[in-house]
Amino acid sequence: MNCQICLKKAESRYHSRCLKQFFGQTGVDPLIPMTASEFYQNAPAHVAGFSISGAQVKMQMNVKDKQLVITASGGDYILKPSPQIFPQAAENEHLCLQIAKMLKFETPPVALLNFTDDSPIFAIKRFDRQRTNEHENEQTQQKIHQEDLMQAMGLAKFTSNSKYEYSYQQVLLDLITIANGLHLSAEFFKRLVFAYLIGNDDLHLKNISLLYTPKGIMLTPLYDYLNTALYGVNGSVMALSMLPEHKETACFNQMGNGYYYQADFIELGLSVGLSEKFIHKSIRALTDKTDKILSLILHSHLDPIRQQQFIDMLNNRKARLE
Ligand SMILES: Nc1ncnc2c1ncn2[C@@H]1O[C@H](COP(=O)(O)OP(=O)(O)O)[C@@H](O)[C@H]1O
Ligand SMILES: [Mg+2]
Numbered sequence: 001m002n003c004q005i006c007l008k009k010a011e012s013r014y015h016s017r018c019l020k021q022f023f024g025q026t027g028v029d030p031l032i033p034m035t036a037s038e039f040y041q042n043a044p045a046h047v048a049g050f051s052i053s054g055a056q057v058k059m060q061m062n063v064k065d066k067q068l069v070i071t072a073s074g075g076d077y078i079l080k081p082s083p084q085i086f087p088q089a090a091e092n093e094h095l096c097l098q099i100a101k102m103l104k105f106e107t108p109p110v111a112l113l114n115f116t117d118d119s120p121i122f123a124i125k126r127f128d129r130q131r132t133n134e135h136e137n138e139q140t141q142q143k144i145h146q147e148d149l150m151q152a153m154g155l156a157k158f159t160s161n162s163k164y165e166y167s168y169q170q171v172l173l174d175l176i177t178i179a180n181g182l183h184l185s186a187e188f189f190k191r192l193v194f195a196y197l198i199g200n201d202d203l204h205l206k207n208i209s210l211l212y213t214p215k216g217i218m219l220t221p222l223y224d225y226l227n228t229a230l231y232g233v234n235g236s237v238m239a240l241s242m243l244p245e246h247k248e249t250a251c252f253n254q255m256g257n258g259y260y261y262q263a264d265f266i267e268l269g270l271s272v273g274l275s276e277k278f279i280h281k282s283i284r285a286l287t288d289k290t291d292k293i294l295s296l297i298l299h300s301h302l303d304p305i306r307q308q309q310f311i312d313m314l315n316n317r318k319a320r321l322e
């Protein structure tokens with residue numbers, strides 16, 4: 001059995017230290033106190049007035065007296081079940097976030113939880129909420145403002161398809177403007193290479209967000225990273241084109257097979273002012289770790305067929321990045 005938090009070998013579903021880390025306290029019962037179908041029946045009522053929109057049904061969750069409580073708002077965690085059309089999306093997203101964590105990307109705590117009928121659901125701690133101990137036993141929840149790039153760039157008034165009407169070059173340039181320097185852009189460049197490597201082909205403007213912290217504007221930790229290539233539904237291997245107006249980098253055009261290569265990422269990075277040395281280092285930092293990624297995939301809760309598909313895809317994209 002592999003721990004449904006860290007994916008390492010365990011005697012039961014979770015290491016108790018992993019549960020403690022995830023919930024911030026000991027002795028929490030990690031079972032969601034309802035069946036999956038009860039969850040879906042309740043979801044519409046709970047989702048009304050939900051501030052975290054997105055493509056799929058979601059709920060929030062809190063811990064009260066060591067038990068999980070599903071809630072409409074003010075939750076410390078977000079719960080995402082696997083949509084019927086994307087089997088094992090929960091296991092997939094959990095795995096991808098654990099890979100990201102291993103690669104030292106900033107990730108919120110994540111876990112695979114179960115309903116009483118045993119079906120799994122993905123849980124992620126909210127990064128835009130903070131608990132502070134104001135009085136001895138009383139905690140208050142503080143909100144940290146977040147904004148996705150559609151909102152931040154003032155594009156929200158357009159149709160929902162506008163989240164795809166942009167390019168990674170524009171994202172990188174916007175981040176340079178927002179940060180008044182290269183640091184957010186450099187970080188996003190690494191995330192983009194990572195997304196490509198793990199088949200996260202849906203990195204559109206609503207899956208990139210800014211967090212307005214007292215220390216300044218940052219990128220939020222990673223969220224909604226999963227291997228969408230496994231489902232073969234995306235028309236192209238990345239959500240946005242590299243260059244504005246659906247234009248692509250030279251190597252991509254020349255190869256003409258729909259895949260990006262190292263040269264494309266180099267062209268993109270150089271075009272916004274990242275140094276060649278930084279670009280090479282960022283790509284290599286990820287491709288050098290594929291053995292560790294493979295091991296996490298094999299320890300994941302994806303079924304063996306999907307594990308193999310993930311591994312084949314990873315090897316394929318790694319080769320194109322070298
Ligand atoms: N851990 C988190 N903390 C705070 N907000 C989050 C977190 N994860 C997602 N969100 C917010 O919820 C929205 C929907 O979540 P997402 O994972 O993108 O779901 P979907 O798969 O439906 O697009 C995101 O666009 C983001 O604004
Ligand atoms: Mg999303």
Ligand SMILES: [Zn+2]
Pocket residue numbers: 003004005006007008010014015018
């Ligand atoms: Zn563990």
